[in-house]
Amino acid sequence: MSNQKGGVGKTTTAVNLAAALAQDGLGVLLIDMDPQGNASTALSISHDDDDLGIYDVLVDERPLIRVVKECPDIPGLWCAPSTVDLAGAEIELVGLTHRERRLKQVIEHLYSALDRSRRPAPDYVIIDCPPSLGLLTLNALVAADEVFIPIQGEYYALEGLTALMRTIGLVQASMNPDLAVGAILLTMVDGRTNLAAQVAEEVRRHFPREVLRSTIPRSVRLSESPSFGQTVMTYDPTGTGALSYRAAAREYAHRDHAA
Amino acid sequence: MSNQKGGVGKTTTAVNLAAALAQDGLGVLLIDMDPQGNASTALSISHDDDDLGIYDVLVDERPLIRVVKECPDIPGLWCAPSTVDLAGAEIELVGLTHRERRLKQVIEHLYSALDRSRRPAPDYVIIDCPPSLGLLTLNALVAADEVFIPIQGEYYALEGLTALMRTIGLVQASMNPDLAVGAILLTMVDGRTNLAAQVAEEVRRHFPREVLRSTIPRSVRLSESPSFGQTVMTYDPTGTGALSYRAAAREYAHRDHAA
Numbered sequence: 001m002s003n004q005k006g007g008v009g010k011t012t013t014a015v016n017l018a019a020a021l022a023q024d025g026l027g028v029l030l031i032d033m034d035p036q037g038n039a040s041t042a043l044s045i046s047h048d049d050d051d052l053g054i055y056d057v058l059v060d061e062r063p064l065i066r067v068v069k070e071c072p073d074i075p076g077l078w079c080a081p082s083t084v085d086l087a088g089a090e091i092e093l094v095g096l097t098h099r100e101r102r103l104k105q106v107i108e109h110l111y112s113a114l115d116r117s118r119r120p121a122p123d124y125v126i127i128d129c130p131p132s133l134g135l136l137t138l139n140a141l142v143a144a145d146e147v148f149i150p151i152q153g154e155y156y157a158l159e160g161l162t163a164l165m166r167t168i169g170l171v172q173a174s175m176n177p178d179l180a181v182g183a184i185l186l187t188m189v190d191g192r193t194n195l196a197a198q199v200a201e202e203v204r205r206h207f208p209r210e211v212l213r214s215t216i217p218r219s220v221r222l223s224e225s226p227s228f229g230q231t232v233m234t235y236d237p238t239g240t241g242a243l244s245y246r247a248a249a250r251e252y253a254h255r256d257h258a259a
Numbered sequence: 260m261s262n263q264k265g266g267v268g269k270t271t272t273a274v275n276l277a278a279a280l281a282q283d284g285l286g287v288l289l290i291d292m293d294p295q296g297n298a299s300t301a302l303s304i305s306h307d308d309d310d311l312g313i314y315d316v317l318v319d320e321r322p323l324i325r326v327v328k329e330c331p332d333i334p335g336l337w338c339a340p341s342t343v344d345l346a347g348a349e350i351e352l353v354g355l356t357h358r359e360r361r362l363k364q365v366i367e368h369l370y371s372a373l374d375r376s377r378r379p380a381p382d383y384v385i386i387d388c389p390p391s392l393g394l395l396t397l398n399a400l401v402a403a404d405e406v407f408i409p410i411q412g413e414y415y416a417l418e419g420l421t422a423l424m425r426t427i428g429l430v431q432a433s434m435n436p437d438l439a440v441g442a443i444l445l446t447m448v449d450g451r452t453n454l455a456a457q458v459a460e461e462v463r464r465h466f467p468r469e470v471l472r473s474t475i476p477r478s479v480r481l482s483e484s485p486s487f488g489q490t491v492m493t494y495d496p497t498g499t500g501a502l503s504y505r506a507a508a509r510e511y512a513h514r515d516h517a518a
């Protein structure tokens with residue numbers, strides 16, 4: 001889940017897509033790679049100074065299986081939380097070996113550990129990224145099969161898309177040739193403004209295959225739910241936020257994914 | 260202009276505050292430290308691959324005076340643009356000497372160069388930061404007298420404020436003891452929701468002296484203006500966006516600033 005433009009709905013999409021997929025019976029692991037820890041908060045996963053988190057996995061090489069916790073609200077949805085020391089990781093990772101591949105390696109170790117102990121592996125791993133193209137996001141792009149890009153119907157969003165596509169191209173060329181753009185999702189869509197319609201048209205023109213037909217309208221319930229430590233799927237299950245994220249999750253799950 | 264939470268209105272506040280102050284007759288320099296280059300776009304300052312920008316100043320040590328350009332729309336408002344190579348600066352700066360103080364040094368050189376050639380120095384230098392607490396933002400916090408914090412009436416905003424205050428405290432303790440919180444501004448305020456009112460009340464309770472009385476309402480004109488390469492001050496001068504930023508600029512300018 002990546003877009004270096006801030007506030008476009010990366011975290012909101014990551015947690016609600018993960019919840020919708022888990023409610024459909026799939027196993028989902030959400031990795032919170034944003035030092036802000038918003039996804040950990042939204043899923044009510046404790047991430048205080050004394051909790052283990054993804055920082056301990058990336059920098060101190062603890063096994064990922066040790067830090068994941070199940071979301072109290074939604075069985076089948078697990079989360080590797082972000083703790084406050086992750087803020088220093090961008091600078092600390094610069095001096096470490098395999099600095100861009102650490103996340104890829106720990107996910108592979110997780111899958112082989114689960115395989116050995118005959119436990120089911122997650123069907124989806126969703127990685128929430130910070131609004132930047134630094135080493136934390138780079139680790140996610142190297143580890144991922146696909147990039148999921150939430151985008152707001154705003155002018156700055158178009159500018160950002162070019163820079164993001166350039167970075168994805170660089171990663172494909174050197175570190176992860178199989179990386180594909182899995183989906184682009186229009187978020188916080190306000191039907192009343194021309195600007196949103198113009199941006200949506202522009203994005204559909206450039207990326208006809210990647211843009212999902214489903215879009216997410218602006219909805220207060222979506223922005224209230226994290227203050228109750230819930231996803232909108234349990235906070236307001238019949239509202240427009242939950243319905244639109246459920247439709248987007250189903251449309252995405254039925255796409256023919258990168259093998 | 261800093262807040263590591265994404266999409267809270269840092270750039271919108273930086274360009275419109277700068278424009279309002281310049282229209283009141285003050286000299287203003289806006290430094291775009293965000294690799295996205297949104298502030299440079301909003302002020303119609305060219306920032307292509309062959310333009311000089313703040314990257315060339317920070318990493319290649321070109322004088323700041325060589326890269327600033329005047330905003331075509333608003334006399335007295337100058338901008339040091341962000342170019343695409345700034346995206347690599349966070350990693351490149353890690354290995355350089357004085358990596359956190361480079362911006363402070365170049366601004367001091369600018370002031371002494373202007374002083375020697377008897378040219379007027381800017382009354383305000385406004386630095387637009389990216390949504391992170393890495394070396395680019397750190398450079399801004401070390402160079403600045405005050406931090407101006409735009410904040411949205413959203414739940415994740417409160418979580419972000421604690422992390423930001425901790426970082427400001429660290430900078431005050433070691434690199435810039437005179438750094439103060441100059442102002443906190445509530446942006447994209449939507450009067451219809453409880454959430455926005457609750458967040459505003461919480462912020463005013465914790466920071467009664469810093470929060471400006473002026474707030475910025477949500478307004479489509481504000482988000483349309485950058486697509487015309489204009490600030491809202493010239494795009495829609497009598498609309499709510501321009502009026503509210505002009506009021507915020509006047510309230511801020513009349514505060515008793517850090518000497």
Ligand SMILES: Nc1ncnc2c1ncn2[C@@H]1O[C@H](COP(=O)(O)OP(=O)(O)OP(=O)(O)O)[C@@H](O)[C@H]1O
Binds near residue numbers: 012189220415
């Ligand atoms: N469809 C929506 N309707 C209303 N509010 C929304 C919607 N989607 C997201 N929000 C709110 O908008 C803000 C930005 O969303 P979010 O934090 O998910 O974006 P982000 O891209 O993860 O931000 P960052 O760049 O800081 O990581 C949040 O306060 C969120 O609650």
Ligand SMILES: Nc1ncnc2c1ncn2[C@@H]1O[C@H](COP(=O)(O)OP(=O)(O)OP(=O)(O)O)[C@@H](O)[C@H]1O
Binds near residue numbers: 479481
């Ligand atoms: N008062 C407002 N009313 C309506 N839209 C606004 C308002 N303020 C900002 N916006 C829009 O909201 C989006 C986010 O604002 P902006 O880009 O200024 O935030 P930012 O904090 O600089 O983001 P980033 O974290 O990516 O640097 C932009 O598309 C902008 O046009």
Ligand SMILES: [Mg+2]
Binds near residue numbers: 010
């Ligand atoms: Mg986020």
Ligand SMILES: [Mg+2]
Binds near residue numbers: 270271389
């Ligand atoms: Mg910005």
